[in-house]
Amino acid sequence: MTAAVTCTALAHAFGDTRAVDGFDLTVSEGEVFGLLGPNGAGKTTAIRCITTLLPVPSGMVAVFGRDAARDRMAVRRLLGYVPQQLSADQNLTGRENVVLFARVFDVPRRERAERVAQSLAAVDLTDAADRLAGTYSGGMVRRLELAQALVSAPRLLILDEPTIGLDPIARTGVWEHITAVREATGMTVLVTTHHMDEADQYCDRVGLMHRGRIRALGTPAELRRGLGERRGLAPTDPLPSLEDVFRDVAGSGLDDTSGDFRDVRSTRRTAQRVG
Numbered sequence: 001m002t003a004a005v006t007c008t009a010l011a012h013a014f015g016d017t018r019a020v021d022g023f024d025l026t027v028s029e030g031e032v033f034g035l036l037g038p039n040g041a042g043k044t045t046a047i048r049c050i051t052t053l054l055p056v057p058s059g060m061v062a063v064f065g066r067d068a069a070r071d072r073m074a075v076r077r078l079l080g081y082v083p084q085q086l087s088a089d090q091n092l093t094g095r096e097n098v099v100l101f102a103r104v105f106d107v108p109r110r111e112r113a114e115r116v117a118q119s120l121a122a123v124d125l126t127d128a129a130d131r132l133a134g135t136y137s138g139g140m141v142r143r144l145e146l147a148q149a150l151v152s153a154p155r156l157l158i159l160d161e162p163t164i165g166l167d168p169i170a171r172t173g174v175w176e177h178i179t180a181v182r183e184a185t186g187m188t189v190l191v192t193t194h195h196m197d198e199a200d201q202y203c204d205r206v207g208l209m210h211r212g213r214i215r216a217l218g219t220p221a222e223l224r225r226g227l228g229e230r231r232g233l234a235p236t237d238p239l240p241s242l243e244d245v246f247r248d249v250a251g252s253g254l255d256d257t258s259g260d261f262r263d264v265r266s267t268r269r270t271a272q273r274v275g
């Protein structure tokens, strides 16, 4: 089976900052894959190379076998992308926002109304569809952005920090909708987050990213069990958390990069996004 995403030795620098450096990744079709790491690990840069929004100066990126450097339009047609930055217009209704995306992505005119309605229903926004997006809560705005990305029926859905800045109930709502859409459509989902607990619960596999590359890869359970074995824990002892695994992998390099996974920078950025 062709992998949904393949990155081989991907590198991308901004001046002297090697944001992504020796990044290897394979995401299988149909899985929910979590790219985890603290602020500055290089997650967004890697994602932007995969979505073709940034060039691939070195290495290789392919989406369902299409080369992101040589076949950008074909790659773009295969994916839906929810960026960190606000992508919904506050002055349009929820439905109008989704219609706009349906037009941009060339959803055939005769299918448009139905596909828009289906996308809104998939994220539980049918009742609020004709209200201005500016009246939505942060969680509703995120679900609207999910509907916008779903309207083109992408084979690969990419979400950059979808729950950042949301309260726990709204976070759970966003994840439950992502999971339900994956189950209903078989879509592949690639999501970045620095919420290790969410990745543990909702991702099939995760890649722990630090300083531009993936340092550990596996199912959350495999990674946690592996650290438990390395620490010589008894089978009855509680397993280490995914955050413990990350600290083990990143070692002393973690603190000087970011401080903590729940870095205030992210919260602030999203407060501006939805506020």
Ligand SMILES: Nc1ncnc2c1ncn2[C@@H]1O[C@H](COP(=O)(O)OP(=O)(O)OP(=O)(O)O)[C@@H](O)[C@H]1O
Binding pocket: 014, 017, 018, 019, 020, 037, 038, 039, 040, 041, 042, 043, 044, 045, 046, 266
């Ligand atoms: N446009 C840019 N110009 C210069 N440096 C950049 C740019 N974008 C990212 N960087 C730098 O590249 C590194 C990786 O940033 P990136 O945003 O990819 O990390 P991240 O893991 O997504 O973090 P965050 O969670 O904060 O988005 C950081 O040191 C960042 O400051």
